[in-house]
Every structure is written in C-alpha cells, then in structure tokens.
Amino acid sequence: MTDQPSYTGEYIVIKALENGVTIIGLTRGRDTKFHHTEKLDKGEIMVAQFTEHTSAIKLRGKAEVMTRHGSIRNDD
16 A cells, blocks of 8 residues: 555656647635646657646647547647
C-alpha cells in the first residue's frame, strides 16, 4: 500500500507535432484556474502527471497525446 493519493498515478505523454504547442495545467477545487504553462516545439515530448493540484490539461496546437487508455492526435 502507498501513501500517495490515487489521483497522482495517472501520466500522459504529449508530443508536439508543430512548433509552439501550448500545454496549460488547470487546478482542481472549487474554482478552476490556470496554474502552469509550457511551450513545446516540434518533436519535443513532455510527460505530465495529474496531481492534487492538476485536474485537467488543456492543449493548443498540433500534438499527439498518449495515455494508458490509448492515443489521440490533434491535427486540426
């Protein structure tokens, strides 16, 4: 058994398919707010984790997102 809450185990991998992909972390709690942003250039990869502070991740730009549930690409 671990001391970590169950919501900290979920990771996603984001691969930028173009320059300037923006990743925005959103807070959990009563009010949803932006708490962190990153920019990726084409070919860069970021591994992100849902935590006690991050309940959602918003992406702008062409990217591929890989999770344990599968992959999705935003080619629009």
